[in-house]
Amino acid sequence: MTPEELAALIRSRRSSLLIDAQREVSRSLVEELLALVTWAPNHKRTWPWRLAVLTGETRRMLGESIADVMAAQGDDPPKVEKTRTKYLRSPIVVAVGAAPGDSPERTAENRYAVAAGVQNMLLAAHANGLAALWGSPMRGANAAINDVCGFAPDTEVLGLVYLGWPTGVVENPGRPAPDINWL
Numbered sequence: 001m002t003p004e005e006l007a008a009l010i011r012s013r014r015s016s017l018l019i020d021a022q023r024e025v026s027r028s029l030v031e032e033l034l035a036l037v038t039w040a041p042n043h044k045r046t047w048p049w050r051l052a053v054l055t056g057e058t059r060r061m062l063g064e065s066i067a068d069v070m071a072a073q074g075d076d077p078p079k080v081e082k083t084r085t086k087y088l089r090s091p092i093v094v095a096v097g098a099a100p101g102d103s104p105e106r107t108a109e110n111r112y113a114v115a116a117g118v119q120n121m122l123l124a125a126h127a128n129g130l131a132a133l134w135g136s137p138m139r140g141a142n143a144a145i146n147d148v149c150g151f152a153p154d155t156e157v158l159g160l161v162y163l164g165w166p167t168g169v170v171e172n173p174g175r176p177a178p179d180i181n182w183l
């Protein structure tokens with residue numbers, strides 16, 4: 001791959017929920033994408049990523065579990081109901097968590113490493129022709145997600161990533177140029 005091709009890949013990746021919920025993604029492809037998460041830079045090599053792949057009915061379980069938390073904390077009822085089936089919108093949902101470190105600084109570094117790993121996954125998904133979207137976990141639902149996903153209770157859930165084959169193309173709105181202080 002040339003530098004130009006890499007730049008084009010990065011620029012053309014879009015967050016997209018235009019996903020065929022019925023069309024399966026092979027387990028081997030998902031495994032390939034998840035293996036790339038681990039190639040992110042990671043201070044002290046703590047390997048902080050925690051990953052769970054939700055398919056089939058487990059996606060509904062995740063939604064129900066999060067919706068129950070939202071209902072208990074008094075969230076907007078239509079939003080709660082929508083959440084119950086939210087994760088059925090793609091055939092694969094990858095839950096991504098970060099393990100804590102042995103100090104607040106290391107915990108932050110772990111979080112950054114996992115976020116960098118998610119971008120690896122998103123770019124690789126795009127390179128394979130998949131659509132993906134990094135969704136934030138619902139407020140208050142960290143413990144419920146850890147429980148469904150089999151993560152340790154101190155895991156910080158950074159995202160629920162929808163993955164699947166695209167049904168359409170998301171427009172590229174462009175980006176402002178970075179504001180750089182050259183010193």
Ligand SMILES: Cc1cc2nc3c(=O)[nH]c(=O)nc-3n(C[C@H](O)[C@H](O)[C@H](O)COP(=O)(O)O)c2cc1C
Nearest residue numbers: 013014015016115133134135136137158159170172
């Ligand atoms: C930490 C993080 C959380 C995000 N959470 C959501 C989300 O909850 N819902 C959503 O639609 N998009 C979410 N996104 C995707 C962003 O909205 C998206 O990246 C942004 O609109 C820019 O679009 P692009 O990814 O196509 O460049 C999230 C992105 C990041 C990095």
